Amino acid sequence: MEYLYIAVLIAAAIIAAPFIRERLRKPVNHSKAPGSLAKLSQGVTHYRWFGPKGGPTVVCVHGQTTPSDAYLAVAKKLAAKGYRVLIYDIYGRGYSSNGKGPQTRDFLVRQLEDLLEDQGVTGKFAIMGYSMGGIIAPIYAKRHPDRVSSVTLLVPGGFWWANKFSRMTKIVASHPLIADWAYAVRGSQVLRMGIESSMGEKIDVPGIHQIQLDQLNRRGFRYAVSSALTRDTFFGDNQAVHKAVEKAGIPVLGIWGGVDDVIPPERAEVLSAWNSRARNVLIEDAGHGLPYTHSDEVVAAFDAFVKETKAT
Numbered sequence: 548m549e550y551l552y553i554a555v556l557i558a559a560a561i562i563a564a565p566f567i568r569e570r571l572r573k574p575v576n577h578s579k580a581p582g583s584l585a586k587l588s589q590g591v592t593h594y595r596w597f598g599p600k601g602g603p604t605v606v607c608v609h610g611q612t613t614p615s616d617a618y619l620a621v622a623k624k625l626a627a628k629g630y631r632v633l634i635y636d637i638y639g640r641g642y643s644s645n646g647k648g649p650q651t652r653d654f655l656v657r658q659l660e661d662l663l664e665d666q667g668v669t670g671k672f673a674i675m676g677y678s679m680g681g682i683i684a685p686i687y688a689k690r691h692p693d694r695v696s697s698v699t700l701l702v703p704g705g706f707w708w709a710n711k712f713s714r715m716t717k718i719v720a721s722h723p724l725i726a727d728w729a730y731a732v733r734g735s736q737v738l739r740m741g742i743e744s745s746m747g748e749k750i751d752v753p754g755i756h757q758i759q760l761d762q763l764n765r766r767g768f769r770y771a772v773s774s775a776l777t778r779d780t781f782f783g784d785n786q787a788v789h790k791a792v793e794k795a796g797i798p799v800l801g802i803w804g805g806v807d808d809v810i811p812p813e814r815a816e817v818l819s820a821w822n823s824r825a826r827n828v829l830i831e832d833a834g835h836g837l838p839y840t841h842s843d844e845v846v847a848a849f850d851a852f853v854k855e856t857k858a859t
Contacts, residue, residue: 572766580642587661589654593642594635594662598626603853604668607634608659608687610678611704611772612738613839614641616758617677620751620842628850635662637680639771640762650775652783655683656690671696673853677838678810679704682780685799689788692795697856699800699849702807702837705785706814735763738772745836752839789821798856799825802848804833804841826852 577584582595595615605625607618615634622632638646638658648654673696676684681703688695742759750756762768775781792799799822803812815827828848833841 572764574766575642575644577642577644582642584642585662585665587658587665589648589658589661590638590644590646592635592638592644592658592662594633594666595622597622597632597634598630600631602626602629602631604670604672605630605632605849606659606663606668606672606674607632608674608676608680608683609634609637609640610680611775612640612762613678613755613759613836614762616641616752616755617836617839618675619839621675621838621845624842624846625849628846633662633666633668635659637771639767639774645767645771649778650771650780651778652683652686652780655775655780656687659683659687660691670694673697673699673849675699675701675849676703677701678835679775679780681705682785685785685788685792688795688797689791692792692797695797697798697800697853698792699802699852700818701802701845702804702810702833702835703801703814703818704781704810705788706810706817735769735772739763745834748834748836748840750836750839751842755836755839786821789818789825793822793824796824798852800848800852801825801827802837802845803827803829804835804837805829805831806833807835807837809835 577591577593580593582593585592585594593615607615607622609615609617614636618632618634622634625632636643637655638644638650646654646658671694674684674687676682676698678701681700682705684698684700684703688698739760742756746756789799799818801815801818803810803815805812812829815829818825818827830837830841830844833844838845
């Protein structure tokens with residue numbers, strides 16, 4: 548009986564350890580935010596504007612693990628072309644607060660809706676989504692087709708779960724607490740190794756890798772990542788979303804990296820199957836860090852696309 552008691556204590560300690568470590572991490576320090584802060588319905592959101600007022604508006608939604616800094620080079624280069632660019636940190640990343648609630652697609656789209664209202668963004672605008680942002684952007688377009696002039700997807704998520712992975716996704720999505728614990732134990736280590744392995748690559752945003760690593764030490768980041776991974780943000784019906792965007796007649800551009808080992812470029816075929824009107828551009832030597840490694844190519848492709856389709 549004594550051994551059983553000890554075994555239970557050890558098991559409890561192992562289970563509790565990652566959550567205790569999380570509580571010991573420092574929360575986000577809003578006083579160091581390089582941009583502005585908005586108090587929205589679900590939390591505080593950090594955002595930045597670039598470019599001339601009155602220019603065509605572009606709203607940029609970043610990915611799962613890299614905050615809005617991923618867009619700095621793209622935003623500045625679009626601003627130089629006369630665009631008015633808004634970037635912001637999704638809850639739990641960058642300098643935004645952790646937010647109130649699990650990171651479902653409703654939760655994440657609500658943040659964008661709140662921010663646009665807070666900033667008085669009216670009329671149509673182009674929306675750009677990177678990685679996980681490539682899931683959020685078309686969902687917003689589906690829900691507000693009258694507000695969106697075009698959708699640009701940079702190595703977007705939401706396509707690799709099609710068909711053969713559907714059963715696995717249901718299993719993972721139905722056990723979010725287990726997934727939260729597993730990510731706290733192992734997921735962040737895998738992410739750290741991935742960041743460190745890419746530190747020698749050419750980048751357009753100085754210090755971006757250190758920014759990515761610093762996030763691992765902030766309270767709430769790990770939960771934000773695992774929460775989005777195990778809710779309907781990734782596991783919802785993304786095909787229906789893209790079909791709705793196609794039906795609404797919103798121009799869509801997919802930009803893919805030829806050496807992306809996170810979102811294989813072959814997923815462009817899935818986008819084309821889900822939206823026959825979508826256009827695809829392949830940047831042969833780009834990986835998953837597309838917006839901060841190949842900003843010139845991204846800006847050129849986007850600018851040509853919106854001018855050709857008159858989607859501004």
